[in-house]
Amino acid sequence: MREIQAQNKSVADYKTRKKYVLYVLKRSISDQEWQEFNNLVEKLEQEGQYDADRLTTTLDKKTSKTHDPNVAGYIGITEQDIYTSDYNFLYGWHFYNIGVMSYHRFTAEFNDEQQNRPRLRERFAKQLISSAFHTFDIPRCTSPLCARAYPNDIEEHDRKKLDPCSECRKQLEQKIREYQHD
Ligand SMILES: [Zn+2]
Structure with a gap:
C-alpha cells in the first residue's frame, strides 16, 4: 500500500x-x-462509458431534421463518462458544430472529494465554454489559464480561469460576425 x-x-x-x-x-x-x-x-x-462519436452522430441526426438557421451548433450534456477509440476518457468532444460534454469526472463522488456545488458549476461552465467554441470551429487554446486550454487532469482544469482569454474572445467575435453575414 x-x-x-x-x-x-x-x-x-x-x-x-x-x-x-x-x-x-x-x-x-x-x-x-x-x-x-x-x-x-x-x-x-x-x-460503462458512452462512445462520444456515437453521441455526436446521434445528436447530428436528431438536430439536422429540425435545423434552425439561427442556431450555430448543438451541445449534448451527459452525466455518463465518455470516450472515443483514441481517448480512454474525455470531458468534451465535437464533430464540426455538434458537441458533447460529460460532467462525470467533475463530480465530488468521482474525485473522492467533499460535495461542493459552486466548484462543480465552475468546472462544468469551463467545459461548456470550451465545447461552445469548438462548435464555432475555433481551435483549442494553448494559453494555460484560458477556460479553453486543454487540461490533463482535474487539477489543471481547476487552475484555469472561468473566462476565455482575449485571443479566444477575438476569434469568437470574428466567427459570430461571419456567421451573421452568411
Ligand atoms: Zn484562449
Whole structure:
C-alpha cells in the first residue's frame, strides 16, 4: 500500500483498488499477461462509458431534421463518462458544430472529494465554454489559464480561469460576425 501511495481506508475507492491489483499482478505474472489483463480492464471500464462519436452522430441526426438557421451548433450534456477509440476518457468532444460534454469526472463522488456545488458549476461552465467554441470551429487554446486550454487532469482544469482569454474572445467575435453575414 505504501508503494502505491495508498492508505488502508482508500481501498474502498475503485481507483486505488485497481492500482493495487495491477501493482501486485505486475510482480506475479508475465509482462504480456499483465498487458492483456490491463487491456481487458480498460475495455470493461469502457463498456460503462458512452462512445462520444456515437453521441455526436446521434445528436447530428436528431438536430439536422429540425435545423434552425439561427442556431450555430448543438451541445449534448451527459452525466455518463465518455470516450472515443483514441481517448480512454474525455470531458468534451465535437464533430464540426455538434458537441458533447460529460460532467462525470467533475463530480465530488468521482474525485473522492467533499460535495461542493459552486466548484462543480465552475468546472462544468469551463467545459461548456470550451465545447461552445469548438462548435464555432475555433481551435483549442494553448494559453494555460484560458477556460479553453486543454487540461490533463482535474487539477489543471481547476487552475484555469472561468473566462476565455482575449485571443479566444477575438476569434469568437470574428466567427459570430461571419456567421451573421452568411
Ligand atoms: Zn484562449
